[in-house]
Amino acid sequence: MDVSAIMIKSAVVIAYAFIGTFIGLLFLGVGRKIVARVHNRVGPPFYQGFIDVAKLLSKKTNISHGWIFDLALLFSISGILLAFAFLPVGGIKLLSTDGDAFLVLYLLAIPALGFALGAGASGNPNAGIGVMRALVMMLSYELPFVITMIALMIYYDTTSIARIVELQSVNGISSWAIFIPPFMLAAAVADMALQGMLMEQPFDIPVAPHEIASGPMVEFGGKYLGTLMLYKAISIVVETTLFVDFFLGGGVIMHGGIVANIANFIVWFVLIFIVFTLSLLINTAFPRFRIEQAFTFYWKYEAILATVALIWVYWMVI
Amino acid sequence: MRYEEWSGIARKASKRSLWMVHFCTGCGAIEMPPVMTSRYDMERFGIASMATPRQADVLLITGYLTVKTLKRVVQVYEQMQSPKYVIALGSCTMNGGMYWDSYNTIKRLDKYIPVDIYVAGCMPRPEGIMNAFLKLMKLIDEGKARGWERYKKYYERYKKNQEMAFNFVKKEEKEEEKNEGD
């Protein structure tokens, strides 16, 4: 690859990073407004996400607990931006040809590990318990999600997300994975796993403000909390895009030049907004589970459904 | 950093996004739910309640403060990150309220930690609390909500006042200390 191609590619990646952050912060504000409206409240303005992050980053004093604590800040942002770079967004393959679904799965783990180290270094027992819950949550929702992912890979006989998106957009919307019978079941399971990934209400066990004073974030303030909010914003976009790429054809409906790209981008944006709103509605309907309930929910009920889908796909494929 | 250098955007942002940690000691907590829920909805102004002082800008103290709880309030206040503001709800924090002659309640909170806004009433109604927040936002805008700077400037005097309250130092002992000092 000559230098100019690399330059263009990295420019596109950086541009998409900014777009992702912008949309993420927008979603934070809009999300709180949707939840407020469900509570029959007025709710904050839609640009509240930007204001919160600006305020946090402009705090005068920032308390830190040593260099290991600062690792959380570096890992969280870089990890989630890296994951975003390896996802096809609205049909535009950023770097997703150089990596595949397993890489994205493990890239999503870097910020979680960064939090864990930062929270551990802060030495607060609340943080320790919060990180334990976060890791247990990760272990629990990964099982169904991984099984559905394997079902997809076996069906499309590839592990690279870009390839899956291509195969889903062969003849427009009808070839989306969600319309294939086993993947309807798999999509439902993956959506509940997405609820765990986004840490929305029934599964916001690690950051429970009442029980463990917001878990790992107990000692994070000022610029550290600002970075974590940026991470939360981008992670919403990344995880919803992952779901859309797997089951809703990555929003690709047209092929061709600039017009197609814009159309795909709009469809992608609408799709991730729908998925995010769905998870918010589930959020407002449920109280917070206990960690044991969440674990048994994912490893007993979700895992069985996912294995049914997997075997069904395996039977279809061989 | 002087207050003026604090740029306009940052001040606007911190005005529209006040995160509050709520230290409820006496009877004040019962007035907070209406403020948070749909009737008055403080989230309209970007105000949200946080779990730890590290994440908060506003310390909302409701109800009377005994000497023992004052120690904890000072610890929470010092763990907050500046710029930080204090809103004191209820007449008990102003002049001790109905505990004006009690032997261990704090009469005037301002002697121990800088208070930006007092809200009278026993307990003030949600409208009073909302007005307090709006007043605080206006003060931040005009750059007058300077409690945290005053605390930094007169740190020794605040600390001395706190020590005197913590050890119930009486008037005569104070004179002895003075003439020992001279």
Added chain:
Amino acid sequence: MKAIELLGKGEEMNGRAYVKIDKSELEEAIKTLKENGYNHFVMLSCIDWLDDGEFELVYHLWSYEEREHVMLSVRVARDGESMPSMHELFPQIETYEREIHEMYGIKFEGNPRLTPFFLEGWRDMPPMRKDFDSRKFTKDVFGNISTIEEEEDEGI
């Protein structure tokens, strides 16, 4: 009233059994009551009779079977006479005794935790006694703590 038959003395006072007991018989009385259904220790209160020069400690017990409330009243001299601790019979008595020790100054032998309870750093006499002037104390302590005004010349 069942309690009065049990203890053999005391009279009925608007629906409750009021029994005056000497310090030495107290432990015996509580034990007998406890065995006969009075297994709920309601509270331990203390009244300061300044003119008689005595404290009156009242042990309140309640029985769910007979639905009766009994009050065992013991008189203790104000000048620091000590009382035997009853916390072996009911564990919560330890906390009541701890509070009364802090607020009235009655010493309870055998109570493991007579440490400061509400008043950390308190060096004055026990505040709930009648001869403690709360208003003067407030003026002395909180009166002379000066407020912190801005020095106008700084003009922040």
Added chain:
Amino acid sequence: MLDIILAEILVAAIITFFVGRKLAAIIAMAVSILPLIALLDWASLYGFNIIHLGIEKSISIPIAGVSLNLAITPLGWFFALMIIPLFPAIMLFSYSFYKKNDGFYPFMLLALLSSIGIIMAKDMLTFFLFWEMMSWSSFLLVYRSRDKEAVMSYFIFSSLSAFLIFLGILIIYQQNASLLLSSINIESNAYGVVAIISLIAGFAIKSVLMPLHAWAPYVYSKSDEPFVAFLAGGLSKLGYYGMFLILFILAGAKVLETYFTNLSPNYILAVFGALSAFIATLIAFMQDDMRKLLAYSSIGQLGYIAIGFGIGTPLAVSGALFQAFNHAFFKAVLFLAAGAVAYRTGKWKISELGGVGYRMPFTFMATLFAIFTLAAIPITSGFAAKWLLYESAIDAKYIFVAPIMLIAGVGAFLYSFRILYGVFLGENRYPNIKEAPKSMVAAMFILVMPLLIFLIFPGYMLDMMHDALISGNIATLNHNAFVIETSLASYNTIAVIVALMIALIPAILIYKTRKHRVVDFMDNYLAGELPELYDNKISMHAASRFYKPIEEIIGPYFEPGTMSYYMAIYRGLKAISDAVRKIYTGKAGDYAIYVTLFLLIIMGWFIWM
């Protein structure tokens, strides 16, 4: 050349028996560097990654009428790269770890000698001879721990493994007269299959595959850390060397396939590997003793290699060998770090440790990097190995093995965080311990070095194993230094690293532009409580029984543990032997009756014939 080195190690082993502590360590280090130098200059001679199959430097050592002939085979070369560099670093570590020379160095040198002998064996006899030498030299090292359970279990299991291997060799010898590895072909009849299965079972004991792993937690947690680092890092790979030898070089996998037409036996090996990875990970994060946790984590990570050999496709086997290489180094670093922490604090239990990382930053950094490689964080070489294995599982459509393997990978985060938080971070309970001695820290960083190389160039690793794969007649993947191409997808480390650099810019920007103040440990949010009132004795340790919620759900399933099954076998055998002993009543009359009975049976048999 080769025999001179082996002789020197033997002589050194004898000398270090008598010499003082410091001198013994220096001799051991000097001697162990020799094979490393020999390795490197062979590399320079034949080119670091390509050794043509033909050029074999083989020699034979005639001892008592039997000639031990050794040779550098490509497979042996690759495993030598894994085991030999470990030894000097471990010797450097134990230089300041041991206070007195009580027989540690001689047996370690013998273990090294035997492991080199195993790798370089040209025929089955030398292989078995060095295998025996390795078992008893490591047994004597385990014996130093004086722990009854560890010693007994290690003794029983290694002798069982030696017996199984010997059974396999005998059958093979019976099938084709010579023992030379190059000239063996196993017929696919019942005997051949029995030979292969017994050999694989024998090797599986050494490489702690799940049902046969019972000895590992006791031995790893009771014997001293430097030996365990070599045992877990190096010696466990010999089991997989043997398996590779049998399955691929001697075409054992094909023999099994042709014999069992319907079910492919390799799938069973993959299933055992997956179960061992999954169950060991689940048990690992419930342990309180740090060494037991590392022992189960080692069993889990070794399970991945068994999966790779089980699947058998080129993708899977190269992934397995890559994982073996990583495991050798990061497991050695982890055990050495555990040793360094125990050297300073004298404790192994996570509930008693905490906050060691603040005072021992270098040990913490080495452990952190080893944990990242173990948990397969994308940029580290650990991820490349696991990625190959995942790809192969999907490619081969193993729908039972793939999810379990992936969940075991995610489970690795749980116990690795347990070590980081429980031991190094959390409450500052050891505020005045000093950093581990220089030699220990240097040893750990030497072992981290190779992982760093293959972090950026996974392609070089595939080149190094290129010849080993060809010798096992397995195809190789098309790759260059950075990109690994497979039929399903591709993995490009340069893209990941460059994207990471770009992604780090905003984080560093935010970090640098805003000042921050480091605050001491006790200035923590404790719901407003004041530590000074309790003179700073508030316990903030949240790491003992860390995963209590899951323990209560998963715990009952693992309660019995495999050792209890072996105990059941033991009790069964004991009952049978008691019954048999009743015959010897000790009275002469009974014996007379037995003799007559015997004669009657013989006569009856004759009449019937």
